[in-house]
Amino acid sequence: MDSGALTLGPNLGPEIMSQIDLLAACSESAECLTRSYLTDQHARANDLVLGWMGKAGMDCGVDPVGNALGRYEGRRPGLPALILGSHLDTVRDAGKYDGMLGVVTAIACVKALKDAGERLDFAIEVVGFGDEEGVRFQSTLLGSRALAGTFDMSLLDKRDVDGMTMAQAMRDFGLDPARVPQAAKRPDQVLAYVELHIEQGPVLEAESLPLGAVTSIAGATRLEVAISGTSGHAGTVPMVGRKDALAAAAEAVMAVETICCGADELVGTVGRLEVAPGAVNVIPGEARFSVDIRAAEDMPRHRAVNAVIGEIREICARRGLTLELERNHESPSCPCAPWLIEQIARAIAAEGIALRRLPSGAGHDAMAMAALCDVGMLFVRCAGGISHNPAEAITMEDAASGARALLRFIRDFEPEARRAVAAL
Amino acid sequence: MDSGALTLGPNLGPEIMSQIDLLAACSESAECLTRSYLTDQHARANDLVLGWMGKAGMDCGVDPVGNALGRYEGRRPGLPALILGSHLDTVRDAGKYDGMLGVVTAIACVKALKDAGERLDFAIEVVGFGDEEGVRFQSTLLGSRALAGTFDMSLLDKRDVDGMTMAQAMRDFGLDPARVPQAAKRPDQVLAYVELHIEQGPVLEAESLPLGAVTSIAGATRLEVAISGTSGHAGTVPMVGRKDALAAAAEAVMAVETICCGADELVGTVGRLEVAPGAVNVIPGEARFSVDIRAAEDMPRHRAVNAVIGEIREICARRGLTLELERNHESPSCPCAPWLIEQIARAIAAEGIALRRLPSGAGHDAMAMAALCDVGMLFVRCAGGISHNPAEAITMEDAASGARALLRFIRDFEPEARRAVAAL
Numbered sequence: 001m002d003s004g005a006l007t008l009g010p011n012l013g014p015e016i017m018s019q020i021d022l023l024a025a026c027s028e029s030a031e032c033l034t035r036s037y038l039t040d041q042h043a044r045a046n047d048l049v050l051g052w053m054g055k056a057g058m059d060c061g062v063d064p065v066g067n068a069l070g071r072y073e074g075r076r077p078g079l080p081a082l083i084l085g086s087h088l089d090t091v092r093d094a095g096k097y098d099g100m101l102g103v104v105t106a107i108a109c110v111k112a113l114k115d116a117g118e119r120l121d122f123a124i125e126v127v128g129f130g131d132e133e134g135v136r137f138q139s140t141l142l143g144s145r146a147l148a149g150t151f152d153m154s155l156l157d158k159r160d161v162d163g164m165t166m167a168q169a170m171r172d173f174g175l176d177p178a179r180v181p182q183a184a185k186r187p188d189q190v191l192a193y194v195e196l197h198i199e200q201g202p203v204l205e206a207e208s209l210p211l212g213a214v215t216s217i218a219g220a221t222r223l224e225v226a227i228s229g230t231s232g233h234a235g236t237v238p239m240v241g242r243k244d245a246l247a248a249a250a251e252a253v254m255a256v257e258t259i260c261c262g263a264d265e266l267v268g269t270v271g272r273l274e275v276a277p278g279a280v281n282v283i284p285g286e287a288r289f290s291v292d293i294r295a296a297e298d299m300p301r302h303r304a305v306n307a308v309i310g311e312i313r314e315i316c317a318r319r320g321l322t323l324e325l326e327r328n329h330e331s332p333s334c335p336c337a338p339w340l341i342e343q344i345a346r347a348i349a350a351e352g353i354a355l356r357r358l359p360s361g362a363g364h365d366a367m368a369m370a371a372l373c374d375v376g377m378l379f380v381r382c383a384g385g386i387s388h389n390p391a392e393a394i395t396m397e398d399a400a401s402g403a404r405a406l407l408r409f410i411r412d413f414e415p416e417a418r419r420a421v422a423a424l
Numbered sequence: 425m426d427s428g429a430l431t432l433g434p435n436l437g438p439e440i441m442s443q444i445d446l447l448a449a450c451s452e453s454a455e456c457l458t459r460s461y462l463t464d465q466h467a468r469a470n471d472l473v474l475g476w477m478g479k480a481g482m483d484c485g486v487d488p489v490g491n492a493l494g495r496y497e498g499r500r501p502g503l504p505a506l507i508l509g510s511h512l513d514t515v516r517d518a519g520k521y522d523g524m525l526g527v528v529t530a531i532a533c534v535k536a537l538k539d540a541g542e543r544l545d546f547a548i549e550v551v552g553f554g555d556e557e558g559v560r561f562q563s564t565l566l567g568s569r570a571l572a573g574t575f576d577m578s579l580l581d582k583r584d585v586d587g588m589t590m591a592q593a594m595r596d597f598g599l600d601p602a603r604v605p606q607a608a609k610r611p612d613q614v615l616a617y618v619e620l621h622i623e624q625g626p627v628l629e630a631e632s633l634p635l636g637a638v639t640s641i642a643g644a645t646r647l648e649v650a651i652s653g654t655s656g657h658a659g660t661v662p663m664v665g666r667k668d669a670l671a672a673a674a675e676a677v678m679a680v681e682t683i684c685c686g687a688d689e690l691v692g693t694v695g696r697l698e699v700a701p702g703a704v705n706v707i708p709g710e711a712r713f714s715v716d717i718r719a720a721e722d723m724p725r726h727r728a729v730n731a732v733i734g735e736i737r738e739i740c741a742r743r744g745l746t747l748e749l750e751r752n753h754e755s756p757s758c759p760c761a762p763w764l765i766e767q768i769a770r771a772i773a774a775e776g777i778a779l780r781r782l783p784s785g786a787g788h789d790a791m792a793m794a795a796l797c798d799v800g801m802l803f804v805r806c807a808g809g810i811s812h813n814p815a816e817a818i819t820m821e822d823a824a825s826g827a828r829a830l831l832r833f834i835r836d837f838e839p840e841a842r843r844a845v846a847a848l
Contacts, residue, residue, distance in 0.1 A: 199660065200657055200660045201656075201657060201659075201660025201661055201662075202656070202660075202661055202662075202665070203660075203662065206665070218659055220659065222704060232625075232626075232809060232810075233624055233625060233785060233786060233809070233811060233812070234691065234693035234695055234716045234718070234785070235625075235642055235644065235691065235716075235718045235784075235785025235786045235787075236623065236624045236625025236626075236627075236784070236785035236786050236809060236811070237625055237626055237691070237785070237809055238625075238626075238627065238691065239681070239684055239685045239690070239691055239692070240685070241626070241630070244681070244693070246677060246694055246695075246697060247677060247678070247681050247694075249674075250673075250674035250675075250677035250678050250694075251674075251678060253670060253671060253674035254671070254674050254675060254678065257663070257668070257671050257674075260663055261663045261664070266663070267658065267659065267661070267662065267663055268663070269658035269668070269705070269706075269707055270670055270671075270674075270708075271658055271670075271699075271702065271703050271704045271705060271706050271707065271708060272699065272702050272703065272704055273670060273697065273699050273702075273708075275695075275696065275697050278695065278696050278697075279695050279696065280646060280695045280696050280714040280716055281693070281695060281716055282693075282695050283693055283695065284694075284695060284697075290704040292658045292659075292704055292705055294658070294659045360659075360660070361657060361658070361659025361660035361661070362657060362659045362660050363659075385656060385657070385660060385661055386656075387657060387660075388657070
């Protein structure tokens with residue numbers, strides 16, 4: 001626990017931002033940033049990252065699933081590793097910080113250790129995951145699942161829009177699909193996984209804080225709701241006795257909002273709503289909509305989902321409408337390990353920043369890594385909460401704050417805290 | 425006021441239904457019934473109608489705007505006329521009673537008078553209007569506006585989807601567009617306009633009544649509403665501080681329903697609603713919807729429209745959203761003349777049918793004819809309130825009831841009642 005002499009230089013912010021810009025130039029499109037798994041642009045991004053890892057004193061290479069992976073040994077070779085990182089792929093027409101900031105910052109921290117000639121009681125590995133967003137093969141978290149040993153080999157047969165299988169894309173990338181299982185780490189090789197990421201939400205900005213400690217990655221339930229009533233002439237059918245599917249859907253939208261405003265760290269959204277026949281002078285006979293409910297913990301989410309379903313049933317029964325309701329997505333919440341939250345919080349506080357613990361509403365590689373080891377996350381403020389959009393932005397100062405806090409976390413990292421908890 | 429000997433024969437119902445079927449066979453499409461203004465099918469329908477008018481002892485022909493028009497003189501030639509009728513055009517994929525039933529029934533009544541050798545103190549004219557629905561040139565009530573003297577000659581330049589102007593379509597139909605103004609009747613030639621029509625709504629069916637007396641054709645206001653908020657990630661943006669455009673639109677839909685349930689003969693409908701970006705995991709930043717509010721009288725409609733606009737403004741202000749609201753349609757209500765309602769009601773009651781007065785939520789030729797003379801309407805029950813749909817249906821018994829009531833109304837018609845009112 002020596003956070004002494006070593007400091008990150010004044011060029012840290014500019015260096016992180018310029019590396020981000022170099023990665024953002026690896027795009028499938030000239031107009032915007034789009035970089036999918038196993039493309040030429042993925043290979044170029046890996047080359048950049050491996051170059052920086054090399055300069056940071058890491059042994060590095062591309063792993064069997066296409067992740068860029070570097071290792072900085074501890075006081076002696078072969079020690080268990082603290083894994084840091086995030087993803088290198090993007091959504092279509094993406095921002096340039098989502099994923100990349102976590103990879104670049106982790107390398108900057110290792111480079112500071114290397115420049116100071118400092119070795120720790122554990123190894124550090126940095127991963128730039130090849131796929132988190134799932135854009136190309138419609139299956140997310142491929143890189144982190146491979147590392148965690150939960151990669152589903154049947155996915156190798158999935159095809160992209162051009163009809164190419166994932167297996168063939170791997171071969172074209174220089175990988176052997178049969179070797180994907182070898183990307184998996186053994187639990188005894190790993191101490192924890194810690195991911196720095198932009199918040200992708202407005203909370204830190206609203207509270208004027210550059211950093212936050214993530215408590216949990218929210219679980220999510222998605223419902224697909226179809227309500228059928230009776231369409232009719234908007235002028236000739238009296239209000240009493242109407243079976244207006246949109247009126248019922250509107251009541252349901254209000255119920256989602258009311259129920260999900262009832263608890264902290266719970267959100268509910270109706271993002272899609274379609275009405276048929278959809279003419280100005282016709283009472284809607286059909287309404288379809290999605291419901292997306294997320295919460296940091298599973299219990300309040302289940303309670304909210306049940307309350308929403310109960311309300312929608314009551315609304316349709318009272319109005320004499322037919323209801324079809326399908327639960328088409330269910331992911332449990334992924335709590336961050338308390339001992340990691342604690343150490344991340346300490347590092348943030350030591351930077352003189354008021355501590356904000358907050359859940360992550362979006363999914364991250366840490367969700368997949370939780371199958372292998374305890375996980376923690378550090379959020380960096382982003383402008384307006386905007387993400388998955390070219391307008392995504394952070395300040396250079398916040399990038400530097402994130403790196404300083406991450407380096408402090410690394411140097412003060414106490415893996416025994418995990419064992420202490422486990423021994424209880 | 426002699427409703428004596430003359431009766432309609434037992435073949436009346438079947439005859440009306442078979443004439444309806446013959447008209448329904450004049451369609452632009454083999455699969456469904458579609459018959460637009462100034463088409464070959466319009467000409468064929470006119471030929472059928474003129475044939476039946478001739479057999480009913482009427483002088484008949486196509487008027488300068490393409491209406492089929494027949495005249496049955498009274499006790500001496502040249503007496504002012506009671507005008508009966510409805511329209512012969514249809515919507516796309518239409519039912520076969522909308523409009524046609526009123527034309528065929530009126531001719532059946534005149535034929536009964538002719539067969540009995542009966543002449544009245546007034547002439548009777550029957551019109552089959554060439555255009556009411558406005559499908560071809562996107563402008564409604566062309567036939568009745570011409571008769572009423574309110575035809576807008578600038579419409580002659582309007583084009584159909586194939587680019588043909590209305591003027592050219594008239595010439596191809598054998599008409600001279602310059603002569604359209606000559607279709608207009610002088611007020612002193614006309615006693616009243618009375619239209620029999622299917623209800624196109626569910627009220628009579630719900631009350632097990634075959635016929636009803638229309639009190640008013642509802643006025644309508646249409647609003648186009650656009651609400652702008654801020655889209656964002658469904659997982660990362662807390663409920664507090666969201667600017668969800670759909671949540672506001674849902675509140676507005678509920679407000680329309682609540683306000684319009686508050687008064688009889690008032691209806692309000694949100695028939696169209698679109699959400700953007702419309703993804704399951706994105707908070708809607710934009711919502712657009714239509715509002716259609718109708719009432720038998722203008723005052724309650726204006727009150728409801730103002731209340732709805734006030735509520736939508738309040739909702740958007742409270743939620744911090746941007747509102748654009750446009751009033752893109754406004755038609756005043758068209759009250760039926762009390763003296764005509766009274767005489768129609770008497771005819772229905774004389775048929776042993778419990779009297780139901782009801783407004784019309786849909787528009788009719790009577791709206792245009794009201795510029796020329798007092799108007800009245802007689803509604804016939806239709807199945808399930810369904811109209812503008814091939815499933816449109818009435819029973820043969822109701823068709824016969826309608827004809828009997830209309831004939832009774834004609835024979836008992838007292839035009840002096842109007843003068844009595846005017847003299848007050």
